[in-house]
Amino acid sequence: MTSTELTAPVPAIDEDPVLELVGVRAAYGAIEVLKGVDLQVPAGSVVALLGPNGGGKTTTMKVVSGLMPTTAGEVWFAGRNVTGITATEASRLGVCSIPEGRGVFANLTVRENLWVATGTGARLADLEEAAYARFPRLADRRGQLAGSMSGGEQQMLALSRALGTDPAVLLLDELSMGLAPMIVSEMYDIVGGLAAEGISILVAEQFARVVLPIADTAALMLGGRVVKVGRPADVEDELSTTYLGG
C-alpha cells in the first residue's frame, strides 16, 4: 500500500509526465471502482497496467480516454489539468484509445472505418497509406465490412488508427483478448515499433508476459488502486507471488 516513486527510466525530473492521474476515484452508480488511483506515464515510455479481473484497469482506461467521469482526483495531460474532459475533446488533444474488445465499427467497411478515424484531423489518404503499408491484408479488404473480418484483422484495423493519426498518448486495453498467440505477438511488435517512434503508451493487459518485454514501467492494480509501480521484472515477480500464488 505504498506509492513508490518511479524507479524505471525517469525523464528529466522537472519535465511533466505526458499523462498523470492523481487520487482518481470513479464509480458506477453506488459502486466505487477506482479508489484513488495514482499513475504516471512519462513522455516516450511504455507503461503496462497489470492486474487481475476487476482490478480497475479498464475503468482507469475509460477515465483517461474521457468516457468515464471521475468523482474525485485529477487527470493531467502534459502539464494541463484536464479533469472532466469529454472523450471527444481528449481524442482531439491527442489521446488515442483502442478500447477493450474490437475497436472497430462492425457495420462499416475497412475504408469507412479509417474515414471515421479522421475525426482528429488526419487525412484519409495518409491514414490509408499508413494502414495498408503496415497491414497489406487490410488493403485487400478495404471494401469489406469490418464485422465480417477475423478477430486479428479487426484488431489490425483498430491499431491502424494509432498508426495514422500520430497521437501523443496511446491507450491500449486488452489488445490480446480473443486473439491467437501469434497474432498477439505480432500486435505487440507493432506497439513496440510505435513506442520506438516516441509515442507514450499506456497498455492494460491481463496476460502480463506478452507486454512486459516492451514495457519500461509496470504498474500493478488491485482493488481499485495502483499498489506497486516498478521495473517490469519486479512487478511480474510480485504479480505471480501475490496474485497467482507463486
Place this chain on the structure above:
Amino acid sequence: MTLFMTFTVLGLVLGAVYAIAASGLVLTYNTSGIFNFAHGAQAMIGAFLYYQLQAVWGVPTIVSVALMLLVVGPLMGFLLHRFVMGGLRDTAEVTKIVVTVAILLGFVALSQWAWDPQEARMSKMFFGADSYVTVRGVTIRYHEIICLLAAAGIAVGLRLLFTRSRMGVLMRATVDDPDLLRLNGHDPERVAGLAWALGSTLAVLAGILITPVAGGALEANALTLLVIDAFAAALFGRLRSIPRTFVGAMVLGLTSTYLVAYAPSEWTWVTNLRDALPMIVLFVVLLVLPQDRLRGAAVRTRERYEVPTVRRAAVWAVVMVVATVAFRQLIDDSSVGTLILGLSFAIIALSLTVLTGYAGELNLAPVSFGAIATIVAFHSGISGTGLAARMNLVGLVAGVLAAAVTGALVALPALRLRGLYLALATLAFGGFVSSMVLRETQTRSWFGHDFAIFPNGNLIVSPLAVGPLDFADQNTFLYSAAAVFAVLGVGVVALRNSGYGRRLAAMKDSPAAAAMLGQRLVRLKLSVFMVSTAIAGLGGIFMSMALTSVTSEHFVYVLSLSLVMLTVVGGIGYVSGALFGGLLAGGGFTLVVGTFNELSIEHPVHAETFGILSHSFLVMTALVGIGVAQNPSGNFFEIFHGQRTLARAPEVRYTALAVTVLLYLLAYAEVIGTWTFGILVVVLWQALPALGRALRPDRLLSQDELAARAATPLELLGVDTPYPDRLGERLDRELGLPARHRQVTPVQSVVIAADHSSRPEEGVRHVTV
C-alpha cells in the same frame, strides 16, 4: 393504353411520396436505432403548418416551402433529438416505441388544438390542379412532376450521403457504437441531431407533397396514418437499404392505383382493400423477411420490475374490488358507465402486462383484437330480441377464443423476428381491421351463410347474462368487471410466478440463452401472444357491452396507441400499471374532458380557460408518455419503492388509512365532492413517503441520512467541525490548485496514504452497496 399510362403515372407519384416518407424513416432508424412511429405525425404537422403559412397567412408559396424545409423541419428534428430521442439510449425496444407513439399522440392532440377538426381545410397542389402538361394523352400535373423529381433527388442524395460523404459514414457509425465515435474525436450527439433534423425535414416534405395527392383534405388522423403506410415501403428495404425502399414504395403506389383501375366492378370492397393495401403488403413482407440472428449478449436496459407473490396479489385484488364497491357509492348513476368502460380497458391493458411486461413483446393494436372478439360474440352469442336481448356465455367464450386464434395468426409470421417487427405486424393488423373488417357493413355470402360482418356499421352489443348475473344492471356489471379484472390480475401474477412465467422472463432477458437452455422460443412466444390476445378479446367484449352500441370509431388506432402508452407510463410490468392505463384511457379522458365541458357551460366566462385546460390535458398526457424515456420502469415502480420504505413505520400507513376512511365518510355525507375526495386521496398517498420521513425520521432514515441531517450547516464547516478531506479536495479543484503538489511534500503524502486506508466513510459506503 392511355388509361394504363395515366394510372402508371398516378401510381409512380404516390410511390414517390411514399418513398420520401419512408426514406426519412430509414434514415432516422439507421442513425439512432429508433423506429420513429411519430414520422407520420411529423408529416401531418408539416402539412398543417404549411397550410397555415401559405393559405391562411398568405405567405408566397416558395417562401413557405423554404421556411418549412429549411427552418421548421430541421428545428423539429433537432428539438426532438435534443429533448427526447437522445435520452433513449440503453432502453428496451418497447420504451423506444412507446416514446415515439407518445410523440405521435401529442402531435395529433396539438394539431387538433391549434386547428379545429370540425373545420374543413383543403391543401392545394403547387401551381394549382390546373397546371399540367399532356404527354401522349396522359395528363401530368406540375405538382406530380415535382413529387417525382423530389423523390429522385432524395434517392440520389441519400445514396451519396451514406456512401460518399464522411457525415453519412459517421451517421451509420453512431448506431454501431457512439462511444467509439467519441474516441475518434467526433460528437455522436451532433451527428445524431443532424440525422434527426434531416429525417424530420423529409417527413415535412412528404406531408406537404402527399396531402394534395391524397385528395387534399387536411385531417390529422388520416394524414398521420397515410405516412404510416410508408412503413411497408421501408420494410421492403429491411429498414436499411434506401434503393430497395424506393422500389417498395413504387410497388405500393402502382398496386394501389392499378387496383382502382382494373379491379372488376362487382368487387365493391376494392376501396377498402386499397386503404388496407399497405398494411397487407407490410404483413407479406414480414412473412418473407429472413430470420434474425439471435443476439448473444443480453442487452442491459434500464427497465426494472419486481414480481409480487400470489398471496400479496390476492390481497390487493380484494382491496381493489372493495374499493370499487365503496367508490360506486360516491358517484352518481350516470358516471358508472364511464367507470365500467375504464375497467374494461384495464382488462385489455392486462393483456399488455403479460405480453410486454413479462415476455417483452409488443402489441400495438390490442383494441382491434377486442373488435374481433366483439364481432364473433355478437354473431354467435346474442339471444332474445329488443331490450330482452342478452349475450350468453357461449358468445363470450367464442369471442375470446376467436381473439386468441386471430392473435396466433397475426403473430406467426413475425415470431421469428425481433420485437419491432411483431409490433409492426400488430399495427398492420389494426389497420387491416379498421379499413377492411369494420367496413364490411353489407350482407355477403361467407362460407355458405349470408350475413354482414359489421351490419350497418353499428353493432348493438347486448349485456351478458349468466345464471343470476345480469349485466343489464349497471351495478352488477361494474362489480363483475372489477371482479374479473381482480381475478385475471391474480391469475397473471400466478402465471408470472410459475415455471412458464420464468421461461418468459428468460426469453425477454436473453433469447439466445433461453434457446440454448432448450426453450422453444416460437412456441413460447406464440402461446403468450394467444393468452394475451384472449385477455384483450375479453376486455374488448366488456368494452362493447359497456358502450352498448359500437361503431368502427370505437376501435381506431389512436385508442390502442394511447392505451399502450398509458400502460407503459403506469408500469407495464405491473397489474396496477394496467389498471392505471386502462382507467385513464377508457374513462379518464372522457371524464376530464367532460368535466371541463360541463364547467365551461356552468361558467361561460371561463369557457376559454377550461377549453385550454382540456386540450392541454391531452397534450400533457403525451408529454408524460415522452417522460417514459427518463423513467422507463413506469410510475408505479417509483410509487411502490416509496411506499415500501414506510414498512418500518407502520403507524404512518395506519394514519393515512384512517384519514382516507375519514375523507370517504365526508364524501359519502356529501360534505366534500367526489373530485375533491379523489384528488386528496391521491395526493395523500403520493406524499406519504415524504410525510413519513418528515414525521418519523428516526425510523425511516438510514444512518447516513440521519448523519447528513445532523451535519453542521455549510457555513460553519471548519469552524464547528473539522474540515472534511473530500471538501478540501473539491475546493482545491475549484480554485485550480493542483492536487499532486499537495502530495509531493513527503510529510503530507504519508498522512494521506494512511488516511486512505482508514477512511471511516469508506466503510459506510460499502455497507450501502
